[in-house]
Amino acid sequence: MGEVIVITSGKGGVGKTTATANIGTALAALGHKVVMVDTDIGLRNLDVVLGLENRIVYDIVDVTHGNCRLKQALIKDKRFEGLHLLPAAQTKDKTAVNPEQMRELCSELAKQFDYVIIDCPAGIEQGFKNAIAGAEKAIVVTTPEVSAVRDADRIIGLLESAELRDPKLIVNRIRPLMVKKGDMMSMDDIIDILAVNVLGIVPEDEMIVVTTNKGEPAVLDNYSRAGQAYRNMARRITGEEIPLMDLEADTGFMNKLKKLIGFK
Amino acid sequence: MLEFLLRVFGKNSSSSKNVAKERLRLVLVHDRADVSPQLLEELKEDLIKVISNYMEIDESALEVNLDTSDNMVALVANIPVIRMKRTAKRSEKIG
Numbered sequence: 482m483g484e485v486i487v488i489t490s491g492k493g494g495v496g497k498t499t500a501t502a503n504i505g506t507a508l509a510a511l512g513h514k515v516v517m518v519d520t521d522i523g524l525r526n527l528d529v530v531l532g533l534e535n536r537i538v539y540d541i542v543d544v545t546h547g548n549c550r551l552k553q554a555l556i557k558d559k560r561f562e563g564l565h566l567l568p569a570a571q572t573k574d575k576t577a578v579n580p581e582q583m584r585e586l587c588s589e590l591a592k593q594f595d596y597v598i599i600d601c602p603a604g605i606e607q608g609f610k611n612a613i614a615g616a617e618k619a620i621v622v623t624t625p626e627v628s629a630v631r632d633a634d635r636i637i638g639l640l641e642s643a644e645l646r647d648p649k650l651i652v653n654r655i656r657p658l659m660v661k662k663g664d665m666m667s668m669d670d671i672i673d674i675l676a677v678n679v680l681g682i683v684p685e686d687e688m689i690v691v692t693t694n695k696g697e698p699a700v701l702d703n704y705s706r707a708g709q710a711y712r713n714m715a716r717r718i719t720g721e722e723i724p725l726m727d728l729e730a731d732t733g734f735m736n737k738l739k740k741l742i743g744f745k
Numbered sequence: 746m747l748e749f750l751l752r753v754f755g756k757n758s759s760s761s762k763n764v765a766k767e768r769l770r771l772v773l774v775h776d777r778a779d780v781s782p783q784l785l786e787e788l789k790e791d792l793i794k795v796i797s798n799y800m801e802i803d804e805s806a807l808e809v810n811l812d813t814s815d816n817m818v819a820l821v822a823n824i825p826v827i828r829m830k831r832t833a834k835r836s837e838k839i840g
């Protein structure tokens with residue numbers, strides 16, 4: 482039986498879809514069978530982040546309504562043998578699927594894959610309830626901002642009341658220089674407030690924009706720091722102990738000098 | 746000037762990160778206090794147990810609430826006492 486993990490946040494735009502694409506791809510690169518499920522019905526995104534938008538025929542609503550078989554709706558990513566996407570429907574709304582159907586779908590997927598990674602929509606309504614219904618573990622994404630951390634706290638409370646305990650946190654878009662200057666909360670500050678365990682920290686990284694433009698997750702780019710962060714997270718998910726990245730090292734003088742003269 | 750220096754060394758307590766942390770702390774006290782009537786109910790029961798060691802109270806009229814104002818949250822209890830017990834039954838203290 483595979484593991485069903487939902488990636489959620491409360492606040493929108495903090496990096497759930499980016500995290501799903503990167504963690505899913507990194508797990509597949511490690512040789513696991515992975516399916517990523519886009520549950521953001523009506524606002525389908527994961528397909529374009531992965532560069533698979535031209536290959537969609539059926540979607541999650543077609544599957545839950547029995548318009549096609551599960552296998553027909555799964556898109557195989559050509560980059561990695563075990564990597565698959567189940568896309569969201571774009572023209573329906575969130576009520577097109579219910580939690581009971583999601584539970585069934587997830588348990589079916591868990592039979593076929595090592596990891597089922599669910600990309601949750603923003604908010605705490607129906608879409609959120611659907612996304613977490615079939616999950617047994619949760620990852621909460623936040624950024625170092627008051628509003629995002631507040632929403633993460635709310636989500637952690639809701640996950641707990643849905644019996645999804647001990648969620649793991651991703652702190653995304655950290656800017657080490659600002660943290661150093663005391664103008665941005667650090668990972669420790671946020672952990673202190675939310676009292677949860679960390680899955681990983683991700684620096685603000687232009688390569689995320691570049692790789693997303695191309696439809697290639699940042700984990701495929703060996704020079705991307707964010708990509709490195711997500712590769713580490715994938716290995717932590719499989720049970721390896723990988724120390725957190727030292728983002729401070731990026732702010733040193735030598736490092737900036739190296740960057741300036743074109744070394745990575 | 747001093748403030749400028751502190752800024753440069755990133756150690757002053759009014760750095761925007763500390764402002765963010767303090768605001769979060771407060772907003773989360775409010776948010777979390779909001780969530781669970783069940784927790785208040787449990788607290789109420791525990792309170793009754795403890796106080797009954799010392800005095801007889803009107804359990805049906807007992808009120809426990811979290812009062813939130815701008816910058817603090819207070820636990821406000823209104824517990825009508827029917828009569829005091831002559832000797833507190835300390836041996837029965839819970840815990």
Ligand SMILES: Nc1ncnc2c1ncn2[C@@H]1O[C@H](COP(=O)(O)OP(=O)(O)OP(=O)(O)O)[C@@H](O)[C@H]1O
Pocket residue numbers: 490492493494495496497498499500521526601602603653654655683684685686687689690693707
């Ligand atoms: N570490 C990062 N560095 C730079 N940009 C980032 C980083 N992480 C995410 N982004 C950018 O932030 C934007 C929002 O990311 P994403 O779509 O993954 O968020 P989301 O939580 O899925 O949003 P929604 O709530 O709308 O589903 C994207 O443009 C993405 O490229």
Ligand SMILES: [Mg+2]
Pocket residue numbers: 497498499521526600601602
């Ligand atoms: Mg998204």
